[in-house]
Amino acid sequence: MTSLPDSLLLDILKIPQNASKLDPSQWVTLIHDARATNLLGSLARRLDAGQVTVPPGPKRHLDGATQLGHRQRRSVKWEVNEIHNALRPLQRPIVLLKGAAYVLAVHPASLGRLFGDIDILVDKDALGDVESRLMLNGWVSAKASPYDQRYYRKWMHELPPMTNVKRGTVLDIHHNILPTTSNARPDPQNIIARSTQTADTSIPWMRVPCPEDLLIHSLTHLVHEGELGNGLRDLNDIDVMVRACAYPSDFWHRFVEFAECMQLSAQVALGLTLAQRVFATPIPESAFKALAGGGGAPPRWLLWVYLRALPGLFDKQPQWTAMLARWVIYVRSHALRMPIHLLVPHLLIKGFSRLAISKKQEETP
Amino acid sequence: MLRIAPFNVRIRSPLATVKDHFQRFYTKYPVLDQASFVDFDLRVCPGVGIRRFWKPQSRFFLDEVDAFFPLPQQQAAPMFEWGLNWCVASRPLGYLVMHAGVLAKRNAALMMPGHPGAGKSTLTASLNLLGGWRLLSDELAILDPETGDLLPHPRPICLKNEAIDIVAGFDGSVMGPKYTDTRKGTISHVSCDQRSIENAANRAKVNWVVFPRFEKGCRAKSSELSRVEAFSMISEQSFNRERMGEAGFDAMCAMLDNASCYQIQYGSTQAGLDLIKGITER
Numbered sequence: 206m207t208s209l210p211d212s213l214l215l216d217i218l219k220i221p222q223n224a225s226k227l228d229p230s231q232w233v234t235l236i237h238d239a240r241a242t243n244l245l246g247s248l249a250r251r252l253d254a255g256q257v258t259v260p261p262g263p264k265r266h267l268d269g270a271t272q273l274g275h276r277q278r279r280s281v282k283w284e285v286n287e288i289h290n291a292l293r294p295l296q297r298p299i300v301l302l303k304g305a306a307y308v309l310a311v312h313p314a315s316l317g318r319l320f321g322d323i324d325i326l327v328d329k330d331a332l333g334d335v336e337s338r339l340m341l342n343g344w345v346s347a348k349a350s351p352y353d354q355r356y357y358r359k360w361m362h363e364l365p366p367m368t369n370v371k372r373g374t375v376l377d378i379h380h381n382i383l384p385t386t387s388n389a390r391p392d393p394q395n396i397i398a399r400s401t402q403t404a405d406t407s408i409p410w411m412r413v414p415c416p417e418d419l420l421i422h423s424l425t426h427l428v429h430e431g432e433l434g435n436g437l438r439d440l441n442d443i444d445v446m447v448r449a450c451a452y453p454s455d456f457w458h459r460f461v462e463f464a465e466c467m468q469l470s471a472q473v474a475l476g477l478t479l480a481q482r483v484f485a486t487p488i489p490e491s492a493f494k495a496l497a498g499g500g501g502a503p504p505r506w507l508l509w510v511y512l513r514a515l516p517g518l519f520d521k522q523p524q525w526t527a528m529l530a531r532w533v534i535y536v537r538s539h540a541l542r543m544p545i546h547l548l549v550p551h552l553l554i555k556g557f558s559r560l561a562i563s564k565k566q567e568e569t570p
Numbered sequence: 571m572l573r574i575a576p577f578n579v580r581i582r583s584p585l586a587t588v589k590d591h592f593q594r595f596y597t598k599y600p601v602l603d604q605a606s607f608v609d610f611d612l613r614v615c616p617g618v619g620i621r622r623f624w625k626p627q628s629r630f631f632l633d634e635v636d637a638f639f640p641l642p643q644q645q646a647a648p649m650f651e652w653g654l655n656w657c658v659a660s661r662p663l664g665y666l667v668m669h670a671g672v673l674a675k676r677n678a679a680l681m682m683p684g685h686p687g688a689g690k691s692t693l694t695a696s697l698n699l700l701g702g703w704r705l706l707s708d709e710l711a712i713l714d715p716e717t718g719d720l721l722p723h724p725r726p727i728c729l730k731n732e733a734i735d736i737v738a739g740f741d742g743s744v745m746g747p748k749y750t751d752t753r754k755g756t757i758s759h760v761s762c763d764q765r766s767i768e769n770a771a772n773r774a775k776v777n778w779v780v781f782p783r784f785e786k787g788c789r790a791k792s793s794e795l796s797r798v799e800a801f802s803m804i805s806e807q808s809f810n811r812e813r814m815g816e817a818g819f820d821a822m823c824a825m826l827d828n829a830s831c832y833q834i835q836y837g838s839t840q841a842g843l844d845l846i847k848g849i850t851e852r
Contacts, residue, residue, distance in 0.1 A: 229606055229607045230604070230605060232607055233608045237633055240633070241633065260607065262607030265663045266609070268663075268664045269661070269663040269664045270662060272662060272664055273813060275815060276813055276814065276815035279815060
């Protein structure tokens with residue numbers, strides 16, 4: 206098994222106290238790497254929790270990221286309120302996923318994290334109503350081309366992303382956590398049924414997944430993504446989540462059971478192995494064994510590929526290994542998403558339409 | 571690596587025009603050693619492949635990330651100035667950044683927020699080069715919410731179109747080349763006075779907020795504004811108040827609590843200077 210190269214960022218994230226010995230040029234590297242991997246806010250939080258005295262130069266960058274994080278958490282809450290107001294008349298549970306779920310669950314993974322889109326999960330039979338209620342309240346579909354619309358609606362686990370016309374915020378509406386066409390077929394009903402209300406009583410229809418499902422989804426999402434630009438950030442989320450949630454002794458038992466029931470053992474085993482390798486996340490051997498029983502031991506070559514594709518780990522090694530690894534992950538993500546007889550025509554159509562667009566842009570400078 | 575207060579900036583460029591720009595405008599700035607912390611790591615480079623020779627481009631990198639659309643290569647030096655402005659305005663460092671010309675006498679600052687074309691650069695250059703004010707910045711008012719201080723960020727002043735010839739006529743003004751056909755028309759830079767660079771570590775507090783409006787030949791007029799009016803007008807000129815959230819809002823309120831606010835209208839640089847004099851020596 207290949208060992209990980211030294212990474213100042215990972216070292217400090219794991220043992221923040223080591224930062225007290227850094228010289229200015231190491232601080233430059235640390236802040237740069239943390240920003241490039243979208244972990245600046247998390248780094249700030251770890252240093253703060255570790256009571257490390259940070260020199261004024263880097264401190265400004267860390268404080269700036271913390272402040273932006275505060276602001277974004279507030280924006281996420283506001284946006285969730287607006288979504289709830291738009292969907293309240295449907296009286297159907299709306300499950301928040303990923304970043305928004307961390308915020309509304311007041312989860313430690315939300316602290317110091319920066320946010321992009323908001324993701325929600327709803328019953329498939331409620332999709333039509335959800336979409337029209339959102340349209341009435343100022344959200345519009347961001348994908349204009351008829352092909353994209355059909356692609357999402359026929360094969361994906363989500364509607365084409367919607368944008369709020371006033372605020373420009375982006376909302377992803379899922380009816381499952383994996384594409385309809387992928388070979389794993391988790392039943393989203395389980396996640397909805399096990400979800401719980403948030404602490405905010407003014408948004409009764411908003412739910413967050415139970416901790417086990419939240420972790421399963423983050424792991425599944427990580428290993429199904431075609432691009433790992435935020436891979437280290439997502440692994441850090443997973444690490445924080447495990448450290449915060451896995452205390453009840455029956456957590457891992459339930460976790461394995463839920464993952465197996467949703468046919469996601471292989472995905473979560475790969476994700477957990479990565480977290481353990483990169484962040485030394487404390488995961489009991491028994492959990493891995495149980496997952497392996499469900500067909501979940503990740504192959505070695507896949508681990509090799511993932512560790513090299515993650516940004517910020519093997520950056521000092523030849524570019525071509527990272528490029529190859531990223532290409533493998535990109536291809537693999539598509540293969541997981543769709544069977545080959547659907548995938549090939551899809552990639553051809555996307556390729557040609559991209560060509561047509563760039564040609565059009567050249568003609569009208 | 572240079573101390574362009576309040577930031578440490580590492581800049582690399584193989585382009586002769588950028589080197590000339592630095593030799594003209596940045597020789598008085600403290601040079602930092604390699605062991606200093608870097609706030610912005612910048613690189614201005616020629617285009618790649620065919621764009622090195624055919625309609626040559628220049629590109630701007632922040633932390634090795636390509637940050638902008640490429641510009642024609644003769645605009646590499648302005649690209650550095652715009653790029654650094656963008657860095658200051660967009661990177662969250664806990665400062666409230668507003669679009670304004672800022673000058674100070676001792677530590678009492680005059681802030682002139684304004685839309686492009688309101689004449690603030692000309693007025694800023696005149697106040698600095700003729701009026702005895704030290705320059706904090708011609709574009710970026712950087713407010714530290716914790717102390718309520720404005721942080722000086724003196725750099726060459728960017729002048730547009732007619733303003734170039736007016737300022738070039740000032741005694742002893744150090745002008746850079748004219749760059750034609752930029753997105754903002756013809757532009758040129760003029761050096762701020764050396765005292766401004768030497769005093770770049772001395773913070774200042776806002777005493778006056780003045781919204782200038784230049785209209786050729788119009789009669790000079792000044793009127794006082796309420797703090798509420800001033801607040802909403804400055805908000806339009808803030809780059810990051812939205813992102814700063816509550817801290818930004820509070821900082822702006824606190825800043826205006828101690829300032830008197832005016833709107834002025836003038837038809838010539840001299841009239842503008844006189845109005846400012848009237849306001850600040852009242």
